[in-house]
Amino acid sequence: MNDAYDLVVIGAGSGGLAAARRAHQLGKRVAIAEQEAIGGTCVNRGCIPTKLMIHAADFAKQQDLASSYGWVNPEGLFDWPAFKDALHAHVESLRQRQIQDLEGIDILRGQATFLEAHRLQVGDQIVYARYVLIAVGAHPRLPEIEGIEYALTSRDLFDLDQLPQSVLVAGGGYIGVEFSQILHRLGSQVLLVDTEPHVLDGFDLDLQTGVEQILAADGIQVLDQARLSRLEKTRTGLVATLADGRSFSVDQVLCALGRLSNLQNLALDRVAVSTDQGKIVVDPQGRTTVDHIFAVGDCTTQLRLTPVAKAEGEVAAEAMFGDRSVQVNYRWVPSAVFIHPEVATVGLSEEEARQEQQEIDIHYNSFSPLEYALSDESLEAFIKVVVHRPDQMILGVHLIAPRAADVIQALVPGLRKGLTISELQNTIGIHPSVGEELFAL
Numbered sequence: 001m002n003d004a005y006d007l008v009v010i011g012a013g014s015g016g017l018a019a020a021r022r023a024h025q026l027g028k029r030v031a032i033a034e035q036e037a038i039g040g041t042c043v044n045r046g047c048i049p050t051k052l053m054i055h056a057a058d059f060a061k062q063q064d065l066a067s068s069y070g071w072v073n074p075e076g077l078f079d080w081p082a083f084k085d086a087l088h089a090h091v092e093s094l095r096q097r098q099i100q101d102l103e104g105i106d107i108l109r110g111q112a113t114f115l116e117a118h119r120l121q122v123g124d125q126i127v128y129a130r131y132v133l134i135a136v137g138a139h140p141r142l143p144e145i146e147g148i149e150y151a152l153t154s155r156d157l158f159d160l161d162q163l164p165q166s167v168l169v170a171g172g173g174y175i176g177v178e179f180s181q182i183l184h185r186l187g188s189q190v191l192l193v194d195t196e197p198h199v200l201d202g203f204d205l206d207l208q209t210g211v212e213q214i215l216a217a218d219g220i221q222v223l224d225q226a227r228l229s230r231l232e233k234t235r236t237g238l239v240a241t242l243a244d245g246r247s248f249s250v251d252q253v254l255c256a257l258g259r260l261s262n263l264q265n266l267a268l269d270r271v272a273v274s275t276d277q278g279k280i281v282v283d284p285q286g287r288t289t290v291d292h293i294f295a296v297g298d299c300t301t302q303l304r305l306t307p308v309a310k311a312e313g314e315v316a317a318e319a320m321f322g323d324r325s326v327q328v329n330y331r332w333v334p335s336a337v338f339i340h341p342e343v344a345t346v347g348l349s350e351e352e353a354r355q356e357q358q359e360i361d362i363h364y365n366s367f368s369p370l371e372y373a374l375s376d377e378s379l380e381a382f383i384k385v386v387v388h389r390p391d392q393m394i395l396g397v398h399l400i401a402p403r404a405a406d407v408i409q410a411l412v413p414g415l416r417k418g419l420t421i422s423e424l425q426n427t428i429g430i431h432p433s434v435g436e437e438l439f440a441l
């Protein structure tokens with residue numbers, strides 16, 4: 001049968017592409033179904049365009065610092081349409097590269113739906129699949145409040161005709177915090193509203209409060225324990241009302257309130273795949289409650305990050321067709337919030353370690369990065385290490401500093417092998433660098 005595959009992958013994002021390529025390398029006949037653009041969220045409307053916007057915004061910060069380093073009149077004007085064109089051209093080139101990398105794999109254009117356990121409809125085509133991998137990702141959650149149709153999501157930001165002069169950002173997670181600083185640096189007045197006591201709920205509390213200080217020092221107003229409850233369109237923009245009755249007139253409102261798995265069109269009820277709170281339940285190999293159906297990435301109950309989706313995709317393909325013993329190890333997954341200065345974290349927060357009733361010591365080092373030395377502006381960067389007192393092994397590392405993401409991820413192989421605080425303290429670093437501060441704890 002022409003339309004019979006060893007594996008049909010649903011969704012050509014980070015997880016689906018990794019699985020499809022691995023299964024193809026293992027000699028299997030593979031098809032990948034995609035209803036939108038190849039590359040999924042990360043390439044088309046997530047990590048890559050966001051980080052390009054962060055670089056654009058960072059030049060504004062560098063201009064501020066440059067005048068302390070002898071540069072005269074470093075201020076320039078930001079041309080949003082020119083940047084947008086360059087951004088979309090780069091995203092298009094990445095997309096083309098992803099398509100080239102799919103050589104030997106059939107691309108099925110359209111929405112995939114289960115007809116029965118091994119049969120899928122993709123657009124107007126019906127295909128047979130020995131195995132199916134669901135990698136359908138997620139979409140922004142919008143609360144059911146009056147006027148929500150006027151709000152933007154992160155998807156819309158890369159296509160705006162012009163940047164808003166004022167914006168209310170609802171949600172202080174990764175997306176809300178990153179875009180608050182981007183939009184502020186590019187000239188918008190920003191108000192950030194979050195329901196929790198601090199932004200970045202779930203991060204180490206010192207990171208949460210440290211980030212709020214950075215945002216406040218930038219001139220971003222942060223309202224904690226506040227909930228967006230209504231939007232009204234006016235002649236000039238929007239009026240956003242909070243649950244406590246306060247209201248704000250702004251040009252735009254950005255909703256960054258978490259993401260929901262894209263399960264709505266799959267007809268999962270026809271195949272008895274179990275879900276929990278709208279996410280597919282999987283084991284550490286990505287197997288669902290149905291033996292030949294796997295799921296990876298943002299549509300599952302695991303962490304929602306690109307490198308995690310990729311690792312899960314590769315493991316799932318191995319579990320189907322190669323080394324059946326592999327599993328994803330979620331113990332030491334680092335992550336970063338790409339603001340200036342960067343925020344990066346790995347392992348347990350102090351609060352998580354205390355909740356687990358671990359006996360812990362906290363090692364802390366605050367420092368001022370050299371790039372601020374000549375500036376009137378100050379930056380208190382810090383590193384915090386959570387240590388298991390009985391054996392001195394490191395349980396978590398949390399850093400706010402320039403280049404924090406690179407510093408933290410370089411530690412991960414050591415952490416996986418049981419790195420202790422004295423091994424860190426006995427290391428000779430590179431001077432002058434942010435990384436050497438790790439060894440001065």
Ligand SMILES: Cc1cc2nc3c(=O)[nH]c(=O)nc-3n(C[C@H](O)[C@H](O)[C@H](O)COP(=O)(O)OP(=O)(O)OC[C@H]3O[C@@H](n4cnc5c(N)ncnc54)[C@H](O)[C@@H]3O)c2cc1C
Pocket residue numbers: 010011012013014015016033034035036037039040041042045046047048050110111112113135136137138154175262265266296297298299304305306307309
């Ligand atoms: C603004 C933003 C910034 C981010 N920044 C970072 C970052 O800096 N670092 C990081 O690690 N992560 C980041 N993420 C998260 C990261 O993008 C995701 O974790 C990652 O893309 C998940 O990959 P995935 O394969 O699970 O899903 P996706 O990449 O979302 O791919 C799913 C694909 O499935 C398709 N699809 C859905 N349903 C069907 C169907 N029925 N039939 C056919 N196709 C279907 C979709 O069109 C989509 O292309 C960011 C996310 C956002 C929104």
Ligand SMILES: NC(=O)c1ccc[n+]([C@@H]2O[C@H](COP(=O)([O-])OP(=O)(O)OC[C@H]3O[C@@H](n4cnc5c(N)ncnc54)[C@H](O)[C@@H]3O)[C@@H](O)[C@H]2O)c1
Pocket residue numbers: 143170171172173174175176178193194195196199200201226227228256257258259303304305335336337338
């Ligand atoms: N740098 C990165 O790695 C990166 C960047 C962007 C996105 N991501 C991924 O994308 C996912 C989604 O990001 P996100 O920021 O949308 O979600 P999130 O879950 O990280 O944060 C949502 C925030 O919204 C708040 N909130 C919920 N309802 C609210 C309301 N009605 N009013 C005000 N605040 C409210 C929550 O308290 C929470 O702080 C993340 O989980 C992350 O995995 C990662």
